[in-house]
Amino acid sequence: MHEFSTAQGIVETAIHYAKKNKAKKVKKVFLEIGELTFLNVEQLKFSYDILSKDTILDNSELVVEVKSATYKCMKCGASGKLGKIENEDHFSIPVFHCPKCGGEIEILSGRQCFIKNMEIEV
Ligand SMILES: [Zn+2]
Structure with missing residues (x-):
């Protein structure tokens, strides 16, 4: 599943960044994806929600912007x-x-x- 492994990478990177910046809570994560990644945004958000549970990203929103190639x-x-x-x-x-x-x-x-x-x- 393309979206799930992508979401895994996003979550890991976001947690790393949050720790580095001594964040108490993460509210939003803004993601930019190119249309040629053929990622399904809904599935990506769904995977993100599952993976961010019980981490510093819990209840944060993944905001996805799809850019034209x-x-x-x-x-x-x-x-x-x-x-x-x-x-x-x-x-x-x-x-x-x-x-x-x-x-x-x-x-x-x-x-x-x-x-x-x-x-x-x-
Ligand atoms: Zn030409």
């Missing part, structure tokens, strides 16, 4: 948000070629997953 074309140099198409099951899949020239693209962002900020009580 960006690309740069290796052929014409165009850049921007990664395009998406919907397949027959209405599942949107990213387009991995340049919308302008059809060239090969480099993914600049979209695979990130990190804690941006935390709201703590000291």
Whole structure:
């Protein structure tokens, strides 16, 4: 389960940060994830709630911000948000070629997953 192991990493990092900053209580954890991680936000929050039980993170809120992926074309140099198409099951899949020239693209962002900020009580 992708979300569960990701949540595990988030919880560990957040606890580490909270201890380092001598937090008494953690209120909110702000997470930024790229759309190419294909993480399910609801499942991520659910896993977070289970894993944060009986830790300093207990009852804190995980605030997730999903960022669009960006690309740069290796052929014409165009850049921007990664395009998406919907397949027959209405599942949107990213387009991995340049919308302008059809060239090969480099993914600049979209695979990130990190804690941006935390709201703590000291
Ligand atoms: Zn191009």
